[in-house]
Amino acid sequence: MAPLPRRRLELHHPLLRRNESQAGQNRDHFHRHGLRTINLLSAPGSGKTALLEQLAHRWPRPPIGVIVGDLATDNDARRLQRAGARAVQIRTGDLCHLDAALVDQAFSQLDCSGIDLLVIENVGNLVCPAAFDLGEQRRIALLSVTEGEDKPLKYPALFKSADAVVINKIDLAEAVGFDRCIAIANLSAIAPQATLFELSAHTGKGLDVLIRWLDAKAA
Known part of the structure; x- marks a missing residue:
C-alpha cells in the first residue's frame, strides 16, 4: 500500500482568540465606566483578600x-462587602x-x-x-x-506578565526566615519590568x- 500523502495544516487562529475578543470588549466597558481595572494574581493563602480589605x-x-474568583463559596466577597467594597463572587x-x-457576566451584576x-x-x-x-x-x-524566595523562578510566566509585584506579609519575614535579597534578585531576573512593593496586609x-x-498608574 502506498503511503498516505502528507498534508501541512496552518493554524492561523490562536487558541485564546475568543477570550481575547471578550477581553477587548471588557476593556471598552471598563473605560466607558471610568474604571481603573486591576487583575490581582497569586497562590492561595498569599493574602489577596486581606490586601483588598x-x-x-x-x-x-x-x-x-x-470581582472575586474562587472555586467555591462566597466567603471572600462577603468579607470585602463588610470592609465597604462592592463585591460580586464568581464560583468557577x-x-x-x-x-x-x-x-x-460578573461585571453586569456590579453597581x-x-x-x-x-x-x-x-x-x-x-x-x-x-x-x-x-x-x-x-x-x-x-x-x-x-x-519562599523562589516562586518567580518556578512560575516565571505569571511574574513576567505583571506590571507590579507585591511582597506581602513582611511582618512575618524574620519568623519564617525569608531572605529578602534572594527574593529581590529572583524578581529582578524574571520580572525586571515590574514595580516592586513590600507591605503587610495585616x-x-x-x-x-x-x-x-x-x-x-491605573488612571
Whole structure:
C-alpha cells in the first residue's frame, strides 16, 4: 500500500482568540465606566483578600469594586462587602482561573456608580490565570514571604506578565526566615519590568505607597 500523502495544516487562529475578543470588549466597558481595572494574581493563602480589605478602607475615593474568583463559596466577597467594597463572587467550580466571559457576566451584576477602581481577585493559582487577559489595565502579582524566595523562578510566566509585584506579609519575614535579597534578585531576573512593593496586609505597613502607584498608574 502506498503511503498516505502528507498534508501541512496552518493554524492561523490562536487558541485564546475568543477570550481575547471578550477581553477587548471588557476593556471598552471598563473605560466607558471610568474604571481603573486591576487583575490581582497569586497562590492561595498569599493574602489577596486581606490586601483588598485594607485597600477598601484606605482608597481615597471609596468605594472600590471587586470581582472575586474562587472555586467555591462566597466567603471572600462577603468579607470585602463588610470592609465597604462592592463585591460580586464568581464560583468557577473546577475551573482554575477566571476568563474574560466570566468577568463580563460578573461585571453586569456590579453597581459601578461612584466607583473608579475595580479589582479582579483571580483564583488562587500561579499557572493558568497568567494566560488569560481579562480586560484589565494593570496586572499585579502577589507573593507572600511564607511562600519562599523562589516562586518567580518556578512560575516565571505569571511574574513576567505583571506590571507590579507585591511582597506581602513582611511582618512575618524574620519568623519564617525569608531572605529578602534572594527574593529581590529572583524578581529582578524574571520580572525586571515590574514595580516592586513590600507591605503587610495585616498591619497596613507599606500600603500607602501601593495606593499612590495605583492612583497614578491605573488612571
